[in-house]
Amino acid sequence: MNPSLLLPVAVAAPFVGAALAPLLGPRLRARSGYVLWLAFVPALALLAFVGPALRGRPATSNLAWVPDLGLGFTLRADGFSLLFALMVAVIGVLVTLYAASYLVPGERHGRFYGYLMTFGGAMLGLVLSDNLIALFAFWELTSIASFLLVGFWDSRAAARDGAVKALLVTAVGGLALLVAVALLGVAGHSATLSGLDLAALRASPLFPPALALVLVAAFTKSAQLPFHLWLPTAMEAPTPVSAFLHSATMVKAGVFLLAKFGFLLDGTSMAQVAMYVGLLTMFWGSYLALRQNDLKALLAYSTVSQLGILTAMYASYHPLGATAHLVNHAAFKAALFLVVGIIDHVTGSRDIRLLSGLGRRLPITTLLAVPAALSMAGVPPFGGFVSKELFYEAMRQEGWLPAAIAVTGSVMTFAYSLRFLSVFFGPYQAEAPHVHRPHAAFWLPVLPLTAAVVAFGVLPPQHTLATALTDLAAPGLGFHAEPLALWHGLSVTLALSVLTWLLGTALHLARDRFASLQEAFTPGWNANTVYYALLAGLERFASAFTRLTQGASFATHLRVLFVGMAAADAMRGYGLILPSLSPVPVDMALATGLVIAGIGGTLVTRSRLSALIYLGLAGVASTLIFVLLHAPDLALTQLLIDTVTVILFLSVFRFLPAMRRYSRPISLSVLDGIIAAGVAATVFTLLLAVQQPVAPRISEFFLRFSESLAGGANVVNTILVDFRGYDTLGEITVLVIAGLSVLALLRLQAQQPADGDRPSEAADGPGDAPEEASA
């Protein structure tokens, strides 16, 4: 298969699916999922590139983007990227199929699938991008898709709050990544990840800040302390979304970044910091998971904790164990989320205290859940045990403190896994007296995930399936692959595992006492209270700043604007050489006199109608000036604009209060006079300054080539539509936005705002003419 074709198609196909979803939604409703999963098929076909990737020759594709800047839309499927892309594709297919059963009638299906597909495409683009800027763009797109999906049930306040929180936190990381990407590109002399000059990068003074920013980006996305707060509230999203974005793929983007940039991190002091952040996150996440009564919240904090494990392992450069755990976690956590979705659907509850004994009523669901939960707990013979052993091994190499934190966190992990399982055992209890068994289409998508959980542990006995996957990642991350096995012989690590199970079981049995202990030691503040305090502070600052600069008084607003403008112009114009003045021709002096008379009349008149007439005078006199300067296009435009403005002004007269004069203190009049004089002086000086050519005049070029290049004799028009067509395109875009805004304000607004006798100052000025397209 041609990589230059398949790679872009694999990324683009979900976006095509997203475009089709709104068309399918109204017709097929939830069943759209049975069509749309096909959008992930090209990504599944990337399996064809596994061979070359294993041999260390990744498939690449390059589309020209901005060739002048050396930018290309480069996709590169090295082993690790390929592993991630296949994971996204497989879980994408399963979740899309699952959603078809999960969504209830009356949902906005087109929108849901559209967002979901957009996310899938963005995630595939993120993991396959070699270009740093494209990587950043896809990174941000996943944040936006996550925002839309978390807020999907937007009538719930909690969903809106969760969506905003997720967006704000991940956007901070996105900004950090943007700066990091720029620094890396400059210091490493390349816009592609694979082309970075490592020696130059490490020697550069930009290296430490770039690395720190990469870590901030990774920590926000992967919900590491203290940014973990957004992930639990993101669970307001529909459950397929939680399984796909917030456990299996998107939250791993930060870990992905850490892994990809692992070669940068290796051997720096920041690696130690990152490892401890990961460990503390792991500890704190599992501590909080124990406190949850909602099954989904339990899984959310568990995800935070597991992401901590991945961060700690990638940061301390144990890529083998980290990658093994990455795959295991994706499988068991996605399965558990989907199981919770089923439980929620059939019993109407996710509260652990209200549920028990589901095993007998939902035998298949239970069979699917138990191996996944045991894998999460790190019990053999499932995949989670293998990678948990590797985690212990890695942390033991790092020292006794990391190992101690790892074991403590894992004990709590074991305990909450048992708590999760408790809903399946014991006497039956649920809100609904009879639960209907989920139909096969609902649980079938979970089956491959649970099968993978088992296979990663036991199949084949000596050289497990997970080994094949870590082998694939090895050349991409540059580590030496080793076969993974369930049985490593008697070792300290195994002893630690046994200790974990014993203590975990004890903790589970004593959970009520531990819960009251947790209750007693809950501090008055946490990451959430800090977040809301910061948010409130930002809002206060924003409104104070707005009041100060754009307050209720139009006059104050104008003062701030003019002083700012004059100051900026004065700074920019400082040191310019001014040309000497030439005598003014009589006709020009007359026309200018008319303009001044018009403006003066507007200022002194007491009637709005006569002010309007004076304004018209000033406009027509300006037209005259353009005529005198031999600029017929400008003259015509000015005349038309003026006509339209005057008549439009007439049409809104009835909304305006009568003109009134407000006495203002003499000091304010003096201040306004000074501001006016200052602005006039600055603008006049600037106008003079720009007469002095600092470079060859471009107008010569336009005059010479208008006919030959643009095929038109009217230079003004060829500039507008051809030479500087880009500007015009921007201007008409602004015009459309302005037109639509007026439409929205006047027609779509249900209620006209009360527009009584708002105090308006005498300076109440003429309305703005529509912006004209300037050459």
Add this chain to the structure above:
Amino acid sequence: MSKGPDVFFRTLVRPIVFALLALGFHFFLRGHNAPGGGFIAGLIVATAGLLVRMARRRGLLRIRSDVLMPIGLLLALGTGVAPMLVGRAFLTSAHGTLRLPGIGTFDWTSTALFDLGVFLVVVGATVTIIDLLAEEGGLAELLERGGRPGARKRADAGPEEGDDG
């Protein structure tokens, strides 16, 4: 005076609007070689729209004027994207001479389509704004009263005329 604006005004508006539309068309076509172009032509048509609105209490166009904005923008954007399909840069223009045997020769340029987009956006935006403001502000009622600025408060305003959008 009877209902509606002045009868002379109403009578004269018809030929004036016709002349303005013709003028706008003319300015649009000659724009590439003489003063004119999509922007100016658009404004001329907009003044025609104003006149119609003042005389007849209905809009110039039978179709919705607001849809002209996105259509024009897409057209302008399309002429920018089209050259990319043949591997040229965004907004690259082409021009030449078309010889039709027996009829004559015509100079053509691809920027005329871009200019048409500009024209449609300008007409769409201005006519939309004019219609909205005139509806809300009661331009026709204002003219009925002989140009005096009317009631200051809107509370006494009757139901607005039908939405012609």
